[in-house]
Amino acid sequence: MKPLLVKGSEAIALGALAAGCRCYFGYPITPQNEIPELMARELPKRGGVFLQAESELAAVNMLLGAASTGVRAMTSSSSPGISLMAETFSYLAALELPAVVVNVSRGGPGLGGIEASQGDYFQATKGAGHGDYHFLVLSPASIQEAYELTARAFDLAEKYRQPVMILTDALLGQMKEPLKARKIKPRTYPKDWALTGARGRPGRILRSLYLGPGELRARNELLQKKYRAMRREVRAEVFGTEGAQLIVCAFGSLTRIVKEAVQKAREEGYPVGYLRPITLFPFPERYFAPLARPETRFLVVELNCGQMVEDVKLAVCGKAEVELLAFPPSDLPTPEEIYQRIKKCLRKPRSSLRS
Amino acid sequence: MPKKAQIFPSVLRERPFHYCPGCHHGIAHRLLAEVIEELGIRERAYGLASIGCACFLYYYFDVDICEAPHGRSCAAATGAKRARPDLVVFTYQGDGDFAAIGLGESLHAAARGERITAIMINNTVYGMTGGQLSPTTVVGQRTTTTPQGRDPQHYGHPMQIAEILASFPGVAFCARVAVNTPKRVLEAKEALRKAFLAQLEDRGFGYVEFLSACPINWKTDPVEALEKVDELVETFPLKIFKDLS
Amino acid sequence: MKFEVILAGFGGQGILFAGNLLAQAGMEAGLQVTFLPVYGPEMRGGTCNCTVVLSDREIASPVVTYPSALLIMNQPSLDKFLPRLRPGGLAVVNSNLVSPEKVQEASRAKLVFVPADDLAEEEGAPRLGTMAALGALVAVSEVVPPEKVLSGLKTLLFPEKKAFLEPNRKVFRRGWEFGQAYKLGEPSKF
Ligand code: SF4
Numbered sequence: 001m002k003p004l005l006v007k008g009s010e011a012i013a014l015g016a017l018a019a020g021c022r023c024y025f026g027y028p029i030t031p032q033n034e035i036p037e038l039m040a041r042e043l044p045k046r047g048g049v050f051l052q053a054e055s056e057l058a059a060v061n062m063l064l065g066a067a068s069t070g071v072r073a074m075t076s077s078s079s080p081g082i083s084l085m086a087e088t089f090s091y092l093a094a095l096e097l098p099a100v101v102v103n104v105s106r107g108g109p110g111l112g113g114i115e116a117s118q119g120d121y122f123q124a125t126k127g128a129g130h131g132d133y134h135f136l137v138l139s140p141a142s143i144q145e146a147y148e149l150t151a152r153a154f155d156l157a158e159k160y161r162q163p164v165m166i167l168t169d170a171l172l173g174q175m176k177e178p179l180k181a182r183k184i185k186p187r188t189y190p191k192d193w194a195l196t197g198a199r200g201r202p203g204r205i206l207r208s209l210y211l212g213p214g215e216l217r218a219r220n221e222l223l224q225k226k227y228r229a230m231r232r233e234v235r236a237e238v239f240g241t242e243g244a245q246l247i248v249c250a251f252g253s254l255t256r257i258v259k260e261a262v263q264k265a266r267e268e269g270y271p272v273g274y275l276r277p278i279t280l281f282p283f284p285e286r287y288f289a290p291l292a293r294p295e296t297r298f299l300v301v302e303l304n305c306g307q308m309v310e311d312v313k314l315a316v317c318g319k320a321e322v323e324l325l326a327f328p329p330s331d332l333p334t335p336e337e338i339y340q341r342i343k344k345c346l347r348k349p350r351s352s353l354r355s
Numbered sequence: 356m357p358k359k360a361q362i363f364p365s366v367l368r369e370r371p372f373h374y375c376p377g378c379h380h381g382i383a384h385r386l387l388a389e390v391i392e393e394l395g396i397r398e399r400a401y402g403l404a405s406i407g408c409a410c411f412l413y414y415y416f417d418v419d420i421c422e423a424p425h426g427r428s429c430a431a432a433t434g435a436k437r438a439r440p441d442l443v444v445f446t447y448q449g450d451g452d453f454a455a456i457g458l459g460e461s462l463h464a465a466a467r468g469e470r471i472t473a474i475m476i477n478n479t480v481y482g483m484t485g486g487q488l489s490p491t492t493v494v495g496q497r498t499t500t501t502p503q504g505r506d507p508q509h510y511g512h513p514m515q516i517a518e519i520l521a522s523f524p525g526v527a528f529c530a531r532v533a534v535n536t537p538k539r540v541l542e543a544k545e546a547l548r549k550a551f552l553a554q555l556e557d558r559g560f561g562y563v564e565f566l567s568a569c570p571i572n573w574k575t576d577p578v579e580a581l582e583k584v585d586e587l588v589e590t591f592p593l594k595i596f597k598d599l600s
Numbered sequence: 601m602k603f604e605v606i607l608a609g610f611g612g613q614g615i616l617f618a619g620n621l622l623a624q625a626g627m628e629a630g631l632q633v634t635f636l637p638v639y640g641p642e643m644r645g646g647t648c649n650c651t652v653v654l655s656d657r658e659i660a661s662p663v664v665t666y667p668s669a670l671l672i673m674n675q676p677s678l679d680k681f682l683p684r685l686r687p688g689g690l691a692v693v694n695s696n697l698v699s700p701e702k703v704q705e706a707s708r709a710k711l712v713f714v715p716a717d718d719l720a721e722e723e724g725a726p727r728l729g730t731m732a733a734l735g736a737l738v739a740v741s742e743v744v745p746p747e748k749v750l751s752g753l754k755t756l757l758f759p760e761k762k763a764f765l766e767p768n769r770k771v772f773r774r775g776w777e778f779g780q781a782y783k784l785g786e787p788s789k790f
Pocket of ligand 1: 374376408478569571
């Protein structure tokens, strides 16, 4: 297969098409316009629907409507647009609709900027809207992975009847790499919930309003049970953790820069390992737990003011020191900066955390 | 059209309405159920339950129904219809849902000429939250948030949604009806039928606005409420504003 | 082998196109590649740059601290990136917009001055100076065979923009010949 040289945003769109996405709804926002533009060209050719909505609010609700009929559908946006969608995210989760949402995030808060940023980690993983709910969140680190994970998102969404988010940023969205756009065979899951017209059956209902005594509690418990079941999907990329005194953690596109720094340090003989969560929710705690020892230190590198670091701390549960190297959105850090910090970290004496 | 000699439309579930005495939701429900049945579209029907007194739409209609966030029914309907054009998609919204918080989605769906049927229950107040000012509250009307009556200096004038929608080329059928007299009930049903035909015949957006009574929040008894609907007709004329059939 | 190059100049000089093309050529030559256009705040001030990494191994970072090569199309870009060039690195510089006298630190880098805009103009495509510079860069660095650049051009421009194919080819070839001549130690010929 001949590789294509494409942007991350394009790889996401191609992954969605490969997975049989039939409907795309969205509203323009930088830096993700390559996704709707590609969908506008390709979806109609395949008998699908592309519709530019009048706002992100409308777009995500069109997604809700389409997903409720059991059709594979998606939207994409960037940080401020994602904020606007947040109310309906809560509904998507409550109605248990398989829908795929892509956030090519940018710097915030407010209008912020259009540079790469990971400032939406909390928003993505903790649920941006109201109530106790989560999206399943996947974060790719390469163009190939952007393609694969987007395609997988559609399967996972149907498998768990669950909205899935691809969280990426302008760095991956704008960079180009070779992509092998392999054929993907979408899995099929029973859709005995989909609203397809009550042909020979009673009308089906998709609702989230529960006023009866204990009803809402039962409903929430069911959702939580599902979120726990989703843990079997957790994934992470790990190397060099054996004997490592320092484990560097990061997610998404930033890990590319981090990896360069870790590799350099390792080539020079420094005992440094690398751990990259690929599923951000559920968080891959089980990759962390066995590595959390008093003689190991974790360095969490983020393109924000420090968000995933909190999940890392929860995952290591006080059994190892966790340090943060935060780059608030602006210019991208260089591998050199991170490499220097790795060396500094290794020189630092351990605090008397525990013995 | 074969008329079924049935008292209770089969599209309705056998379950008592939870609406207040004298509320016009019940009549509108029944007409909607009859039209769905008579057009033979029950098995293709897809309804959107909006936020408001009619949010329990799915308890009464035995068709596929999805709940939409407040104001977003027309957008969700768009998504469902575009995804599965074989479905017959309708929304059932109040004036707050359709014309206040959801005005953007409503107007844009109409402007695009979405092949959906939108039903708007205009009772000039927020019913479920206790009778507050809505975009269709008439001048001078007392509500819980306009205790002195709607002052146009402060809140402007009520919005005439049917009149606005009629000007959109994408709208194929647009009418305002009432159900406070038997004759009007029959006219309302015919309007509903046509609003569905606009969709079934792939002509465009269908819209029916029910000028409805909300005795509880109007602080009237059900009979007085019927008369009050007549007063509202001054601001909201009952009319077929557009019929492209 | 790992070749990390930053291409920089004014917006409108075709910097991103040249970077994209080099990455495409690298990919068609069987290398691992990344192409990263500048994005966001760095874009201000009308300057434009992109980073291309070509390697025979998996590439981690598309962001490069100290590039091994530069393709410089104007003075501000030279001022910005020359200090970051690795010692002994290669800089192909458009001598039509950068006067060689102004270049300090010449000792630690291999500087190749190319009258890129002139070469392009002589080929009848005055706006394609960056392609001439790319030709020289490919010739001097030998990072990819020139045929791969030509086939890459076709991939990028065919069929929608095929009218641009020939002018780009001609200017690239001209730059490549310039680079070849430089390599053979006869830059004075031009
Ligand atoms: S509050 Fe008004 S609209 Fe709501 S059920 Fe009661 S009468 Fe009907």
